[in-house]
Amino acid sequence: MENLSEDLDSSSEEKSQAPVQYQNARQVWPADLEANANFPFRPAAALVTTQNPPDFSWPFVPxxxxxxxxxxxxxxxxxxxxxxxxxTNNFFNFPYTLNAGIWYWRVRYHNLAGGWSEWSPIRKFRITESSVPFPVPPINEMLARMEVGHPRVWTNPRVLSDFRARRQHGTAKLVFEKTHALVLASLEKLLPEDPNFPYMDGSQSTGSPAYVKALQDLRKYTDSALDRLLAASFVYLLTGDRVIGDHAKNLLMEFTSWDCDGATRFDINDQVHRAIAYRSSIAYDWVYDLLSTAERKAVQHMVHTRVSALIDYYLVRQPIYQFPFDSHGWTIIGYIGLIGTIMLNDIPDAEDWVRQSIPPFINLLPPWGGEDGSWSQGTGYWQWSSGSNKELMDVLLSAGAINLYDKAFSRNEGLYPLYMFPHGSPSGVFGNDSHYKPDLPSISLLNRMAHIYGDPRMKWASQAIGEEPSLGLHDYIYGDDRLGQLPLCDLPKSKWFPTTGLVAMHDDLRS
Incomplete structure (x- = not known):
């Protein structure tokens, strides 16, 4: 990505003629809004965008x-x-492409007390002739496009037969066989009971080793149980095996019976709370035809209860479009959109969940980077959070709403691990969890990008890490066995990521 070097005429704003109805504006943009963790002005001044049109945003004004x-x-x-x-929002994506060339933009705000503000400084950007179209349909149009039947996650009724047939070949076959064997081995296991949390009475400080250990145990227990649920539901989706389907349904109804105000409530561990909500929703989608009306209503009620807590925190009290740089909040917005898409037409409020979460998610994707594909939180969080982003991206794609893999960040994201987190790295760089080296999450992400973009460099980078693929459920849909490998011979040895200011320099990307 390059920058436009020509400066704007400093007097251009004074020479501009605002529409008549705004000429008596008195308010100015509060300077402190740009100095803290608020939505930035985007596109940034002098951006040369490879996305047409780029994302627009500006600070939220209370x-x-x-x-x-x-x-x-x-x-x-x-x-x-x-x-x-x-x-009415401080962000916007155009539903149509713009002419190639240089553009200038500005924004102002209105409130009842002071009327319209002064214009923001004029910023300019350039759309290249080779930019990739990325018009974002209005939310009403996306809602109209969305699949009305089940399943909607990774597949839909029109392509379900082909989706099931993938299990007969290649990586998809390996994923299916591994998952099928694990499910068969777990059929006789007891259903997971609603866990206890020993310090709900406040008898331990939340920072004490005992409290932290209890949180870790709670998450490990819940994640393990949810893995069973998704594996059984997925195998039923692929095979229609009624014994496995009934097992998946029993697991789902067990999670549905857990006390939403108990040990797994939001304020004890938001990761556990959100995982139960979104992974139960996926299982609901995959075993939908096995559920009675009463069972569907019960799952819907549980999901609604858990999602309401997420919305209250991240769309009401601390809205993502005002505070975008919240790691858990960003991930949860994606899960709200995912659950809303799955439950559309099943839960009346699901349409509101989609309307509130998906437009800012599309615009902001992700808050930690920009068009160059880099990630400001560092390599550790890139491994975790980037995979979470793609949960909603995949569902929007299979539900027929929009392909977010066309966005500039998504198209360039693979360059970040190639330069900042390549195979052989003894550890990561910058931010939390930088002590982790390239591992199974990186392999999964690189394989996915290799498949989506048909990029053999990503396939080579994935296999060069040297670990065996984990063969998680995502690998069923993102494992292109026909794609060859291409060592990184055609890339420069150094890379500057202007969005985050990162620079990588190597003597050989292949070593």
Whole structure:
């Protein structure tokens, strides 16, 4: 990615002629909004974008009820072609492409007390002739596109037969056989009981070793049980085996019976709480035809209860479009969108969940990077969070809403591990969990990108790590056995990621 070096005429804003209804504006943009963890102005000044159109965002202004976005190909913004939008949110994705070339943009806000503010400084960006189209349909259009039947996760009724047939060949066959064997071995195991948490009475400090150990045990227990649920549900989806399907249903109904205000509630461990909500929703989608009306209602009620807590925290009290740099909040917004997409037409509120979560998710994807594909949190969190991003991306794709793998960040993301986290690294770099070296999560992500983009360099980078693939459920759909490997001979030995300021320098990317 490159930058436009030509500076804007410093007097261009003074020379611009605002529409008549805004000429008496008095308010200015609060400077402190740009100095903290708020939505940034995007596209950044002088961006050369490979995405058409780029994502637009600006700081959330408390009390603002409207924003006015203007674009023009004239620097003075007082004549010529212009795109204008009156918006209720501080972000926007155009539903159509823009002309290639240089564009100028600005935004202002409105509130009842002071009317319209002054314009923000004019920023410019350039759309290249070779940019990849990324129009984002209005949310009403995406809702209309979405699959109305079940399943919706990774497949849909129209392509289910072909999806099932994948288990007969290649990596998908290995994934199926491994998962099938694990499910058969667990059929006689007891159903997981609602766990206890020993310190719900506040008898231990939340930072004490005993409390932390109890949290770790709770998550390990719940994740293991949820793995059983998804494995059995997935095998039923692929085979229609009624014995396995009934086992999956029994597991799902057991999770449904757990006390949402007990040990697995949000304020004790949000990761456990959200995992039960979204993974139960996926299982519900895959075993839907086995559930009675009463059982469906019970699952829907449990999911609604758990999602309500997530929405209250991350869309009401601490909304993601005001505070985008929240690691757990960002992941949870994706899960809200995922659950809403699965439960659309089944839970009345699910449409509102989709409307509230998916537009900011698409615009912000991800808060930790930009068009160059880099990740500001460092390599450890890239391994965990990037995989979480793709949970919703995959479901939106299989449900027919939008392909987020076309977004510039997604297309360039593979460069980040190739340069910043290559095979042979003794550890990662920057941020939490930087002590981890490239491992199974990296292999899964690289294999996925190799498959989606048909990129043999990613396939080579994945296999060069040297670990055996974990053969998780995602590998069933993202393992292109026909794709060869290509060592990294055609890439420069160094790379600058301007979005995050990272620079990588190597003497040989292949070693």
């Amino acid at each position: 009390g603002a009820d409207l924003y006015w976005l203007e674009l023009s190909q004239e620097a003075a913004m007082d004549r010529g072609a212009r795109e204008t939008m009156e918006l």
